[in-house]
Amino acid sequence: MNEPINPPSGVLQLLESRAPVELAALMLRLPLLRMSVPRGDGSAVLVLPGFLADDASTWILRRFLNSIGWRAYAWELGPNTGPGAPLIAGTIALMERLRAESGPVNLVGWSRGGIIAREVARHRRDLVRQVITLGTPVRGGPEASSIGRMVAANLGIDTQNLRTMQTARERVPIRVPITALYSKTDGVVAWRATIDESNPDVEHIQVSGSHVGLGVNADVFRIVAERLKQPRKPAT
Numbered sequence: 001m002n003e004p005i006n007p008p009s010g011v012l013q014l015l016e017s018r019a020p021v022e023l024a025a026l027m028l029r030l031p032l033l034r035m036s037v038p039r040g041d042g043s044a045v046l047v048l049p050g051f052l053a054d055d056a057s058t059w060i061l062r063r064f065l066n067s068i069g070w071r072a073y074a075w076e077l078g079p080n081t082g083p084g085a086p087l088i089a090g091t092i093a094l095m096e097r098l099r100a101e102s103g104p105v106n107l108v109g110w111s112r113g114g115i116i117a118r119e120v121a122r123h124r125r126d127l128v129r130q131v132i133t134l135g136t137p138v139r140g141g142p143e144a145s146s147i148g149r150m151v152a153a154n155l156g157i158d159t160q161n162l163r164t165m166q167t168a169r170e171r172v173p174i175r176v177p178i179t180a181l182y183s184k185t186d187g188v189v190a191w192r193a194t195i196d197e198s199n200p201d202v203e204h205i206q207v208s209g210s211h212v213g214l215g216v217n218a219d220v221f222r223i224v225a226e227r228l229k230q231p232r233k234p235a236t
Contacts, residue, residue, distance in 0.1 A: 005140030012187035022213035029218040037225035040069030048113030104129040134214040137193040144193035170198040186211040
């Protein structure tokens with residue numbers, strides 16, 4: 001957990017500009033995706049945005065999930081910024097309401113949204129059916145990201161303390177199924193930082209694309225739909 005992981009190269013950071021192309025490709029493939037992926041069972045899916053983003057960034061994914069039979073919800077907490085504890089608490093409060101209505105909730109978290117989803121699952125297993133993360137860093141600390149210094153400044157915590165906190169929380173296992181999607185051409189989070197070696201029930205799936213484009217990536221949409229329909233059994 002403590003090995004250094006370098007951030008993505010400058011070339012990969014430049015390639016983040018291809019996200020609009022990924023969105024255009026998604027728009028072309030959406031009609032076929034809707035016909036070919038498994039239909040949902042009406043369960044709740046809470047979608048959490050990435051760092052500095054808000055629910056507008058997940059609108060297309062939520063609309064897609066609703067169209068194939070899931071009940072996708074925005075997290076309703078505004079931009080994903082600032083200290084994590086209030087955001088985790090707010091997510092738990094929303095999930096308690098959703099669970100009372102329809103049972104354990106599926107969590108889909110993009111980047112830092114995946115970190116929050118994992119923390120909810122770590123401490124409130126009763127609320128969570130499964131966790132699906134998109135380009136979410138779980139090791140290497142902020143140094144493994146091209147925006148690590150920005151994140152540390154936003155949180156008011158130096159990078160070394162953030163890395164120590166990350167290592168400490170990963171000592172407590174997550175006892176729900178996790179699907180971790182990652183891209184080796186991610187220009188924001190080093191792909192090695194997304195590989196979860198701490199928890200007992202993780203499936204890693206590689207996709208092709210940018211970090212900014214993970215929320216509008218056709219292959220991501222397909223995999224999310226498939227995993228929502230067929231979650232693995234929780235680890236014991």
